[in-house]
Every structure is written in structure tokens, then in C-alpha cells.
Amino acid sequence: MAAAPYQQILQQLLNKASLFANPDNAANIILIRPDDFFRYRAGEIEGDAETRLMDELLVALSTCVVRNPVPHFLGVCPSPSESAGEGSFSERLLEGARAIRGIEVIAPDEWMRYPVEIIHDLTADELGHVPYTDAFFAAMGTLLFRRWLRMAHGGIKVIVLDCDNTLWRGILGEDGVDGVELDPGHLALHRFMVARQQADILLCLCSKNDQAIVDRFFETHGDSILRSEHIVARKIDWRSKSQNIAELAEELNLGLDSFVFMDDNPLEVEEVRAVLPQVLSLRLPHDPAVSRYDQRDLHGDPATCRDPRRSGFLRSRWHLPASDSPHLPDSRPFGRHPRSDRFPA
Known part of the structure; x- marks a missing residue:
């Protein structure tokens, strides 16, 4: 400088x-x-x-x-x-x-x-x-x-969210759908993520969890602002999060440098940073600081947003049974965002 x-x-x-x-x-x-x-x-x-x-x-x-x-x-x-x-x-x-x-x-x-x-x-x-x-x-x-x-980086295109203690307070596998809490900080995060989705940023889930209970949360929890229709893809399993995020990038046909990953667990954040340095990995602070993210981060660049048809198409795939669509279809007609090598990742 x-x-x-x-x-x-x-x-x-x-x-x-x-x-x-x-x-x-x-x-x-x-x-x-x-x-x-x-x-x-x-x-x-x-x-x-x-x-x-x-x-x-x-x-x-x-x-x-x-x-x-x-x-x-x-x-x-x-x-x-x-x-x-x-x-x-x-x-x-x-x-x-x-x-x-x-x-x-x-x-x-x-x-x-x-x-x-x-x-x-x-x-x-x-x-x-x-x-x-x-x-x-x-x-x-x-x-x-x-x-x-x-x-x-050409703007944020995808936000990948952890679930437990990120989108709610508590652990679904231990507390159940009715046992986790949505306090004001988490609800503020929900509202912000819905606003990002409406601005054509893709929202994904990546959580070490049981898929059935995560699905049940989004289908039945009355206080949740973030709903299943806002999510375009999910990786709910016990594999490393870096592996799952890499697969999401392939399935969505987007560069890793357009991804943001958010998790409350510092070990998960550091694992993704080490394996996928192109991804902007953020540790979510404890409430009430969680609500400050809407003032500082995660605003995509309107000039680089994808065709809105892509978001709607991918969201519709979220509801298909896993057996019908283990991977999202090839979306190359929409075009891959070229990664600029002029700047560091």
C-alpha cells in the first residue's frame, strides 16, 4: 500500500x-x-x-x-x-x-x-x-x-449455511424440532437471508445432521422465516463440509470464489478455509451480534447476478425426491462465471 x-x-x-x-x-x-x-x-x-x-x-x-x-x-x-x-x-x-x-x-x-x-x-x-x-x-x-x-471476486452468488446453532439455537438431533429456539438474532439472520434470496443470491444448506429432521423443521416450524422454497440445494450428511461445498459448486456450475460459507463452529470454518481457500468462510458470532451481518457482509454485486430463471429452476429441484435427482442437472446453458486470476482468492 x-x-x-x-x-x-x-x-x-x-x-x-x-x-x-x-x-x-x-x-x-x-x-x-x-x-x-x-x-x-x-x-x-x-x-x-x-x-x-x-x-x-x-x-x-x-x-x-x-x-x-x-x-x-x-x-x-x-x-x-x-x-x-x-x-x-x-x-x-x-x-x-x-x-x-x-x-x-x-x-x-x-x-x-x-x-x-x-x-x-x-x-x-x-x-x-x-x-x-x-x-x-x-x-x-x-x-x-x-x-x-x-x-x-465478481460478487457473491451463493451463501452456504450451517443449521444447528446457526439458523437456530440448539441441536435438532438432540432437542427436536420443537426444542430448538429462534431468538431475535436468528430471526434477523433469517430475514436477511430471505432478502438475499430475493436479490437472486442462491441459498444452500450444508449441515452434519439428519436430513429427515432438517426437512421437518422447515416444513413444520411455525416461527421460521426461512422456508424450504428459499433453498436451492442442500448437503445434509456426515461428510466434511469442504467436500460438500465443492460438490455444490459443481452442481450449481459456479466458481468457488463466488461462495460464502457460514457456520458457528470454528473448526468447521477453519476446515473449509484450509481446503477451499477460494470460499469466503465466516464464523457466525453469537447472538445478538448475529444480526450485524446484514449491515456489513453478504451483499451480492447486482451487476453480476445470474439470470433469475436459474434461481427459480434450481429452487424447483429442491423439492424432488433424492432418488429422482441425486445431483442437479447440468446448468451450463446459463454460463459459468469466469474467475478472475488478476486478484488473489
């Missing part, structure tokens, strides 16, 4: 020999805080001057993207108190940047998805133009990395 010179945004975007011009960059990240354009002015920037500044920024961004077609991120960062002029400036900049192909835009409110108690460091800002607390800088870095990861 390399940082461009201080207060040199336009110069770096336009200079053919700048850091932003390096074709080996994994990404170019441009962070702008409107407050810095207004910092030393007694009033608002006059209309003509603001228009010229906006035009210069957008032309420079377009020039940089065309010259060096690596992923570009433009983040408009929050100010301690936003004046009307700053708000208008932010809105115009975001609108203009969204029209530039190849730029991923992050609006000020998107940085707030992480629960940081204190965002601004007014003292450090006054002394050295370091505007935020360490915690907020960490949140910004995390969000940027997740956005880059999503872009590099």
Missing part, C-alpha cells in the same frame, strides 16, 4: 507518472472530505468556483479511470458538521462520479455501517488534519477492503 502526497488529489489523478497511473495497482482509492474544501473560507464557495472545482474533479476522475482501468473507489467522507454548501457539494460529486464507469462510490452514510462510538478527532484534525479516530479509520479500511474483495 502506498499513500499519495498530501492535498494532491487532482495532480495524482492527472499525472501520467503518479501512483494512480501504475497498472499493477490492485485498486486506486480516492477519499474526499468536503469540509477540507471549505476549511479556510469565511463563507460558502461561490457558485462558479464550486462548479469549476466539481468539473475539474470529475474530469480528473474520468481521465484516471480511462488511463488506468484498475478498480477505482471514490469515498466521500463525513464532516463533523455539514453546512448546506458542503451537503450540495457531496451530492453533486456523488451523482457525477456514479455516472463514470469503473468507479465504485461510497457515500458518507455508508461509512456508518460499523458501530463506532466516536468518529471525529477534533484535536488531531486541528493540529495535523487527521480528522478521525483510530477506530473509525479501522472501520473505513475494513469497508474499503470488503468492497474491493467483492469487486475482485
Whole structure:
């Protein structure tokens, strides 16, 4: 990672020999805080001057993207108190940047998805133009990395879910369908997964369990928001989860780097990470933190979603008896998502 010179945004975007011009960059990240354009002015920037500044920024961004077609991120960062002029400036900049192909835009409110108690460091800002607390800088870095990861992997297409102590609290084989609990955190996860399914992300189950009792849960549990019709495929057996996920990838005809695996058991998560490093494997935190996943992770890239016919077709196969369809049919007519070798898995 390399940082461009201080207060040199336009110069770096336009200079053919700048850091932003390096074709080996994994990404170019441009962070702008409107407050810095207004910092030393007694009033608002006059209309003509603001228009010229906006035009210069957008032309420079377009020039940089065309010259060096690596992923570009433009983040408009929050100010301690936003004046009307700053708000208008932010809105115009975001609108203009969204029209530039190849730029991923992050609006000020998107940085707030992480629960940081204190965002601004007014003292450090006054002394050295370091505007935020360490915690907020960490949140910004995390969000940027997740956005880059999503872009590099072409978007999430499949979420594979464990069952016991992931979709509910308890163990079906010991507690029975009526004995497991769906508390607010797990119900929040259910709602989020249904929303992902409605956005054409495929949902699968992978659990070391008895298939009959898992089926009975989804058919009979009155409080479950996630239902059988939301699931496109399942691997309910006692084999390793890495083996089952690899088979799901083959059956769905999708690359492993478009898969996310979620489990409460750290051993299962580490096993999949070791055998299938292409898969994004996440350990589900204990409730109530489980509900925070809907704010931070598992959002597919709308530009890379599959044909919705594929989701409906595969969901319909879920209801066939196992003896009739031990494997999903060849779905190559829908096309395999090519894995980019430009980025690390």
C-alpha cells in the first residue's frame, strides 16, 4: 500500500507518472472530505468556483479511470458538521462520479455501517488534519477492503449455511424440532437471508445432521422465516463440509470464489478455509451480534447476478425426491462465471 502526497488529489489523478497511473495497482482509492474544501473560507464557495472545482474533479476522475482501468473507489467522507454548501457539494460529486464507469462510490452514510462510538478527532484534525479516530479509520479500511474483495471476486452468488446453532439455537438431533429456539438474532439472520434470496443470491444448506429432521423443521416450524422454497440445494450428511461445498459448486456450475460459507463452529470454518481457500468462510458470532451481518457482509454485486430463471429452476429441484435427482442437472446453458486470476482468492 502506498499513500499519495498530501492535498494532491487532482495532480495524482492527472499525472501520467503518479501512483494512480501504475497498472499493477490492485485498486486506486480516492477519499474526499468536503469540509477540507471549505476549511479556510469565511463563507460558502461561490457558485462558479464550486462548479469549476466539481468539473475539474470529475474530469480528473474520468481521465484516471480511462488511463488506468484498475478498480477505482471514490469515498466521500463525513464532516463533523455539514453546512448546506458542503451537503450540495457531496451530492453533486456523488451523482457525477456514479455516472463514470469503473468507479465504485461510497457515500458518507455508508461509512456508518460499523458501530463506532466516536468518529471525529477534533484535536488531531486541528493540529495535523487527521480528522478521525483510530477506530473509525479501522472501520473505513475494513469497508474499503470488503468492497474491493467483492469487486475482485465478481460478487457473491451463493451463501452456504450451517443449521444447528446457526439458523437456530440448539441441536435438532438432540432437542427436536420443537426444542430448538429462534431468538431475535436468528430471526434477523433469517430475514436477511430471505432478502438475499430475493436479490437472486442462491441459498444452500450444508449441515452434519439428519436430513429427515432438517426437512421437518422447515416444513413444520411455525416461527421460521426461512422456508424450504428459499433453498436451492442442500448437503445434509456426515461428510466434511469442504467436500460438500465443492460438490455444490459443481452442481450449481459456479466458481468457488463466488461462495460464502457460514457456520458457528470454528473448526468447521477453519476446515473449509484450509481446503477451499477460494470460499469466503465466516464464523457466525453469537447472538445478538448475529444480526450485524446484514449491515456489513453478504451483499451480492447486482451487476453480476445470474439470470433469475436459474434461481427459480434450481429452487424447483429442491423439492424432488433424492432418488429422482441425486445431483442437479447440468446448468451450463446459463454460463459459468469466469474467475478472475488478476486478484488473489
